[in-house]
Amino acid sequence: MSYIRIAKASWDGGLEKARKAYELIGPVPEKDSHKYAVLAAGQLPDMGFKSTKLSPKWVVFPQSEVMFEYTLDESKANHHILQEVPAAPGARAVIGIRPYDAKAIQLTKMNFDNKDYKDPFWLRNYERCTFVGLAINEPSSTDFSTSCGTGPFAEEGLDVLLVDAGDAFIAKVLTDKGKKFLSEAGFAEEAGADAAKAVEDLKAKAEAAITSKVSYNKIAGKTIMDLYDAPFWKDVLFGCINCGTCTYACPTCWCFDIQDEVKGTDGVRVRNWDSCMTGLFTHHASGHNPREHEWERTRQRFMHKLKYFVDKYDAGLMCVGCGRCVEQCPANIDIRTVCNTLNDF
Amino acid sequence: MADVALKIREIARELLDSEKVDVVIGFKKGTLPVMSEPTIIRKASDTKDLIWDATCRLNLCNYLTGRKDRIGIIAKGCDARNIVGHIVENKIKRDQLVIIGVPCTGMADKKVLSDLAGGEVTAYSEAGDQITVSGPAGEKTVSKADVLQSNCCTCIKRNPVIFDEMAGEPVEELSPDNRFADVEAIASMDAAAKWGYFEELLSGCTRCYACKNACPLCYCPTCFVDESRPQWVGKGTDPIDIRTYHFLRAYHCAGRCTDCGACEAACPMDIKMRAFTRKSIKDCVDNYGWETGMKEGVRPPLDTFKTDDPEAFIR
Numbered sequence A: 001m002s003y004i005r006i007a008k009a010s011w012d013g014g015l016e017k018a019r020k021a022y023e024l025i026g027p028v029p030e031k032d033s034h035k036y037a038v039l040a041a042g043q044l045p046d047m048g049f050k051s052t053k054l055s056p057k058w059v060v061f062p063q064s065e066v067m068f069e070y071t072l073d074e075s076k077a078n079h080h081i082l083q084e085v086p087a088a089p090g091a092r093a094v095i096g097i098r099p100y101d102a103k104a105i106q107l108t109k110m111n112f113d114n115k116d117y118k119d120p121f122w123l124r125n126y127e128r129c130t131f132v133g134l135a136i137n138e139p140s141s142t143d144f145s146t147s148c149g150t151g152p153f154a155e156e157g158l159d160v161l162l163v164d165a166g167d168a169f170i171a172k173v174l175t176d177k178g179k180k181f182l183s184e185a186g187f188a189e190e191a192g193a194d195a196a197k198a199v200e201d202l203k204a205k206a207e208a209a210i211t212s213k214v215s216y217n218k219i220a221g222k223t224i225m226d227l228y229d230a231p232f233w234k235d236v237l238f239g240c241i242n243c244g245t246c247t248y249a250c251p252t253c254w255c256f257d258i259q260d261e262v263k264g265t266d267g268v269r270v271r272n273w274d275s276c277m278t279g280l281f282t283h284h285a286s287g288h289n290p291r292e293h294e295w296e297r298t299r300q301r302f303m304h305k306l307k308y309f310v311d312k313y314d315a316g317l318m319c320v321g322c323g324r325c326v327e328q329c330p331a332n333i334d335i336r337t338v339c340n341t342l343n344d345f
Numbered sequence B: 001m002a003d004v005a006l007k008i009r010e011i012a013r014e015l016l017d018s019e020k021v022d023v024v025i026g027f028k029k030g031t032l033p034v035m036s037e038p039t040i041i042r043k044a045s046d047t048k049d050l051i052w053d054a055t056c057r058l059n060l061c062n063y064l065t066g067r068k069d070r071i072g073i074i075a076k077g078c079d080a081r082n083i084v085g086h087i088v089e090n091k092i093k094r095d096q097l098v099i100i101g102v103p104c105t106g107m108a109d110k111k112v113l114s115d116l117a118g119g120e121v122t123a124y125s126e127a128g129d130q131i132t133v134s135g136p137a138g139e140k141t142v143s144k145a146d147v148l149q150s151n152c153c154t155c156i157k158r159n160p161v162i163f164d165e166m167a168g169e170p171v172e173e174l175s176p177d178n179r180f181a182d183v184e185a186i187a188s189m190d191a192a193a194k195w196g197y198f199e200e201l202l203s204g205c206t207r208c209y210a211c212k213n214a215c216p217l218c219y220c221p222t223c224f225v226d227e228s229r230p231q232w233v234g235k236g237t238d239p240i241d242i243r244t245y246h247f248l249r250a251y252h253c254a255g256r257c258t259d260c261g262a263c264e265a266a267c268p269m270d271i272k273m274r275a276f277t278r279k280s281i282k283d284c285v286d287n288y289g290w291e292t293g294m295k296e297g298v299r300p301p302l303d304t305f306k307t308d309d310p311e312a313f314i315r
C-alpha cells in the first residue's frame, strides 16, 4: 500500500490539474450546512465540512434521472420512438466522500449490479466515478458506523482514502483508479515511513470516539414472520409521520418510481427516488395496498434494512451507521433503538 | 417545566387508572439531547415516561386524525387550536377527548440551539426560563426567550383555548408590536426581489414532505401530490413542481393554519415555508377578522358563505 503526501498548499493547484481529466464533485456550503455538488470552474470543495444532510448517492442514483425521451413532432428525426438518453461522457471524481457513504454505494451495488440484473443507468454512472474519500477524524455522536461493517477510516468502495493530518492530507492509494487520479492531479510526493503509523493512530482515535453502537447478532436467527408480527411495532413507531426524510437522507435507500412526463409533443421517461413511507409506494393498480397503514410503511423501512436485506444478502445490515436519519427525523424515531428492539425480541 | 411534567404524569395516570381514556398521547424523552419523541401510553405505569419541555415541538393534534378510541392528549396553545380545527372539520369528536392543556412559553428552535452550541448539541437542559446547551463551543446558558422558534415569538394563544384539565398556571399572553412584520417586509418587495426571495426560500427542498406530514391540517386520505388520475403535479425535482407543491399546500391551509410551526420544525433542510402560510393568516385576519381554532362550532372563512359578503375585492 502506498501513501502520498499532499501538502494543503498544493491541494487547490492539484485539483485544478485534475479537472482536465475529471469532472469534480465535492462538498460545498449550502445555507447553513453542506451538500455534495458538481464543482463549477474555479470552485473548490470545502474539506473542513462536518457532514452533509444528503449523501452523495445521487452521483450514481440521481433524485430525478431522465432515462428515455421521445417526440411526436413529425418534423424531427426518430419521432414516435422512445430513445435512451445517452450517457454523460467523461470521468468523474467524487472528492471528500465519507467512508460510510462509499460503503453504502457498495451495498446498493448488490441491488443494481448482480447476476440476475444489471441496471444500465446506475452502472454507467458508477463506472465513470473515482471515489476519493475523506476519513472522519471527529465522528458525530450519532455515527455508529463501526457497528455496521464500516467506520470513519474504512476503505471499502474507495479508490483513495485521504486523511486530514493538519497541514497535509495523507493519501492512501487503494486502487489503480485512485493512482490515476493522484497522478493526473500531480500529487506524487511519497509520504515518509511514518505515514502509515500516523494514519493508524488517527484511525484508532476516531474509532474510539464512536461510542454509539447497535447489536444485531441475533436478528438473522429469527424468522421473518415472528419479527413482522411482533407486537411492538405500532407503539415503537407511533411518532413516525411517514415523512420520508429518513429514506431521502439515507445513502442505502434505493427505491425508485418511474414516471412519464409530457410537454407539448415531447416527453421523457424519468425515474425519481421513491420512499416506502409514502402512501403510493407499492400501491397496486387494483387499489389494494399491502402497506395500507402508516405504521406498516415504517415497519417496511426497518424490516428491509434490518431483516430482509440481512437474510437475502448475508452481508450485514442495509445501514452504514451514518446517523443521518437519526439526526433528521422530526419525530426522533431512532434506528438504533429499533435495531436493538428487534435484536432483543 | 419539571412540575408541569409531574402534573401531566399525574393527570395521565388518573385518566388511565379510572379508564376515562384508552390511551394518552404525549411526548417522551428523545435519544438526542434536543429532541423529544411523540408517544402513546396505554398503561398507567408507563406515564412516568411523559415529559414536557421546549423540545416538544411537534403538534400532537396530528396524531388524532381518524382515531376511534378515547384519547387523553397533551396540548399546548397551538395544539389546542388545531384540535378545535379537527373538531370543527369532523376529524375527531369532542367527547372522545380528554385534553390536558399546557400553558406554553414556547419551543426552542433546534437550529438556533445548534448554532449556540457551535455545532452538534451534546447536552441540553432547562431550569425555569433558562436553557443550557453544550457542544463544540462549550457550555452556554441563555434565556429561553432568546432561542424560541420564530412562530413562538408572535404566538397569539399560549394558553390552550380548549381543555379538560390543566397541567400548570396560565402564562401571560404575548402582545407583539407587529405580528406580521415579516409578511409586510416581503409584501413591500418589488416583483423581482419577491421572486428572488421565494426562489432562495425553496432552494434545497427535496420534497420529502416532512412539512405536510407534520401538519395536522394535511389529513386528506390522498394528497394532491400523490393523486395519479389525473396527476396534478410532477414528482421529480423540477423547480416548477416544487413551487406548485408549496403554493397549493399553502392555499389548502388558508384560514386553517394555527402557525404552530411543526412544519418548519420538521423540515430537514431548514426551509422556512411558513412564509406562505403566514401571508394567508394575515389575509384572513385583515379580510375576515378571523383567527383559526379559537372557537368550537365556527367554520373557517374559506369554507363559509354569507349572502351579505361585500366581495369588495372583485368589484
Ligand code: SF4
Pocket: A239, A240, A241, A242, A243, A244, A245, A246, A247, A277, A298, A328, A329, A330, A331, A332, A333
Ligand atoms: S422515521 Fe422519522 S424521518 Fe422517517 S418517515 Fe418517520 S418521522 Fe419521517
Ligand code: SF4
Pocket: A246, A249, A250, A251, A252, A253, A305, A318, A319, A320, A321, A322, A323, A324, A325, A326, A335
Ligand atoms: S438507515 Fe440511517 S444511519 Fe443507516 S445508513 Fe441510512 S440514514 Fe444512515
Ligand code: SF4
Pocket: A247, A252, A253, A254, A255, A274, A275, A276, A277, A300, A301, A302, A304, A305
Ligand atoms: S423499501 Fe424503504 S427502506 Fe428499503 S430501500 Fe426502499 S425506501 Fe429505503
Ligand code: SF4
Pocket: B204, B205, B206, B207, B208, B209, B210, B211, B212, B266, B267, B268, B269, B270, B271, B273
Ligand atoms: S419538509 Fe422541507 S425539504 Fe421536505 S418538502 Fe417540506 S420544505 Fe421541502
Ligand code: SF4
Pocket: B059, B214, B215, B216, B217, B253, B256, B257, B258, B259, B260, B261, B262, B263, B264, B274, B277
Ligand atoms: S402549516 Fe405549519 S404552522 Fe400551519 S398548522 Fe400546519 S404545521 Fe402548523
